[in-house]
Amino acid sequence: MKMKTMLSIALVLAFSGTAAAKRFETDVAIEHAAGDLIPSTLVTAKAAAMPGMNLETEVVRFSWVLPLDQKITAQQPFVRESKEYWTRVPAAELATGTTLHTTAKGALIRLSPVSGEAKSVQPISADDIVLHAQGKAIQGRAAMANAADDAELKMAGTDFPDGTMAFQLRDDLGFGAMTLAMPKAASDYLVHVYEPNSAEVLKLTMDRIVASHGQTYSVFAEFNDDQLVDSIDGIVSAPNGASFNLDFKRATDGRYVAEVTHDALAGVGPGLWEVHAFAAAKSASVQRDAKTAFSSSIPRAQLGAGAKVVHNDDGSLSMSFKLRVAAESRFEVRGTLYGIDNGKLRPAAQASTAAMLKPGNGILELVFDAETMAKAGIRGPYQLRDLTLVDQADLSTVELHRAGLRVARER
Numbered sequence: 001m002k003m004k005t006m007l008s009i010a011l012v013l014a015f016s017g018t019a020a021a022k023r024f025e026t027d028v029a030i031e032h033a034a035g036d037l038i039p040s041t042l043v044t045a046k047a048a049a050m051p052g053m054n055l056e057t058e059v060v061r062f063s064w065v066l067p068l069d070q071k072i073t074a075q076q077p078f079v080r081e082s083k084e085y086w087t088r089v090p091a092a093e094l095a096t097g098t099t100l101h102t103t104a105k106g107a108l109i110r111l112s113p114v115s116g117e118a119k120s121v122q123p124i125s126a127d128d129i130v131l132h133a134q135g136k137a138i139q140g141r142a143a144m145a146n147a148a149d150d151a152e153l154k155m156a157g158t159d160f161p162d163g164t165m166a167f168q169l170r171d172d173l174g175f176g177a178m179t180l181a182m183p184k185a186a187s188d189y190l191v192h193v194y195e196p197n198s199a200e201v202l203k204l205t206m207d208r209i210v211a212s213h214g215q216t217y218s219v220f221a222e223f224n225d226d227q228l229v230d231s232i233d234g235i236v237s238a239p240n241g242a243s244f245n246l247d248f249k250r251a252t253d254g255r256y257v258a259e260v261t262h263d264a265l266a267g268v269g270p271g272l273w274e275v276h277a278f279a280a281a282k283s284a285s286v287q288r289d290a291k292t293a294f295s296s297s298i299p300r301a302q303l304g305a306g307a308k309v310v311h312n313d314d315g316s317l318s319m320s321f322k323l324r325v326a327a328e329s330r331f332e333v334r335g336t337l338y339g340i341d342n343g344k345l346r347p348a349a350q351a352s353t354a355a356m357l358k359p360g361n362g363i364l365e366l367v368f369d370a371e372t373m374a375k376a377g378i379r380g381p382y383q384l385r386d387l388t389l390v391d392q393a394d395l396s397t398v399e400l401h402r403a404g405l406r407v408a409r410e411r
Contacts (some may be wrong), residue, residue: 005249024311030303030317030401035074039299041214042326044266044359047300047393050270055330055393056354061365063351063353063372072336072347072386074402077204082290084194085278091188097132097181100191101287104175104198106145110166114188121163121187123150129167132179133392177285193287200224202288204277210295210397211273213264218257219246221226221290227253230284234277236260238267238296243294246277260276265299270394272296281307295398300327301357303389307366309407315370319405321386323362333364335404336385339378347385348376354392380409 032038049055089098100109113121131143139149147167153160160166169178180191198269200223207218219236223229234246246258267273272293279288304322311317321333331356340344351366366384368376389398 001136017221019363021220023313025220027310027410028309028405028407029306030405031400032401033351033403035208036213036401036403037208037210037297037397038137038195038401039212039297039302041299042302042324043213043298043300044326045265045298045300046327047298048268049393050395053393055356057081057355057356058331059156059355061351061353061367063349063368064334065372065375066347066348068346068377070347074386075209077206077209077294078292079203080290080292080334081289082202082204083198083200084192084195085287085289086190086192087287089189089191094180094182094189096325097130097179100146100178100193100195101285102169102175102178102195102198103200104195104285105173106168107175108166108168108194108196109180110160110192111165111182112161112164112190112192114190124165124182124184125149126165126167128182128184129165130181130183131169131173132181133173135188136287138173143170143173143179146169148333152310178378187321200281200286200288202277202279202290204275204292205377206275206294210297210400211262211264212297212299212398213262214258216261217294218246218259219275219277221248221256221258222254223256223279223288227281229256229279229281232256232277232279234258234275235286237274239271239273240267241271246275248277253366258280262296264296266295268298295397297398298391298394300329300391301325301331301362301398303333303387303399303401305405309404309405312370315373317368317373319366319407321364321366323357323389324363325357325359325362328356328358330354331362331398332390332392333366334390335366335380335387337376338383338385339376339380341378344379345383345387348378348411349373380407382407382409 055353076296080362126147127140131138144167203222211217232248236244248256251257274293277290302324308320336347336350337349349372384404387401388398
């Protein structure tokens with residue numbers, strides 16, 4: 001009798017434990033929205049870990065509460081507005097004079113020895129410069145509103161190449177084509193012209209902030225609110241030094257567009273990829289260069305179509321995501337939980353989970369623990385936004401769903 005009683009109690013406790021651990025379970029589909037990053041192809045080559053990084057092998061899960069006034073805005077592609085250009089001038093040309101085009105008073109000019117020659121070049125001073133403007137040859141400082149030599153630039157904390165000099169033209173010199181000469185030039189120089197007072201602007205942006213391997217991205221260039229340019233070209237440069245030419249075409253909205261199929265495998269390396277555009281306009285009297293950057297992604301895993309969401313009796317909320325894994329790595333899923341507070345939806349908590357996954361099918365479980373849920377101060381229905389899959393080996397964003405999941409209130 002005693003044995004039967006103990007067995008009955010054990011069974012009751014077992015079933016009670018099951019009920020307490022899992023209160024309400026449902027399958028929820030991932031929603032899609034404009035601007036989502038979704039891989040179109042998976043790469044089986046294993047990612048090399050970032051220099052100095054040792055990947056954790058244990059499963060890690062954590063969640064935390066956001067401040068009540070937390071504002072979350074979707075990151076947008078950066079728009080570069082350029083009033084500047086660069087030109088490399090051979091020593092022989094600089095010695096006799098090179099033509100610079102300016103479109104406003106007070107242009108800032110910087111001369112830097114070409115990187116490979118910087119260490120062997122003697123610093124230059126304002127007295128080494130001769131400027132030809134308005135039909136006159138003006139020696140050094142007489143043409144400059146202010147100037148800074150190599151030592152002064154270093155004291156200001158700049159990281160320009162050794163031997164760099166910078167100066168600003170006097171306003172009374174006006175603007176237009178001018179000739180800059182440095183008779184003692186012993187090497188090639190990179191000349192940078194920046195016109196803070198100019199109305200001539202080249203804008204450069206992209207249609208995304210992360211480019212996924214195998215997908216096509218767009219680069220947009222715009223001159224003075226869709227004015228025509230004489231010429232425009234550009235390059236994309238990868239962290240490993242690889243570069244790819246851009247072919248701009250004028251679109252119906254007046255912008256210039258270049259379409260590029262992203263070959264992330266050809267430019268593997270830590271750091272951002274850079275986009276450069278070079279334009280000339282108004283019979284070459286306006287020169288503009290612009291630069292922006294983007295992150296590169298080599299997808300080695302992909303989220304499934306949805307998640308299994310569980311409301312637990314202890315108040316925690318868990319979401320299990322199935323993954324298709326093509327190459328072993330440590331993958332992370334993260335997201336922001338929104339809920340109802342005083343009748344309004346607000347971001348209240350974030351969670352992250354990471355684990356080593358081998359090729360095949362894998363699972364990552366995102367958990368908002370009971371303490372986090374209690375302190376978050378929200379109730380359902382919930383939304384998990386900015387659902388993100390990260391490859392921790394190279395710190396790249398593999399997948400992003402801005403809308404994420406809509407989670408019904410627990411029954």
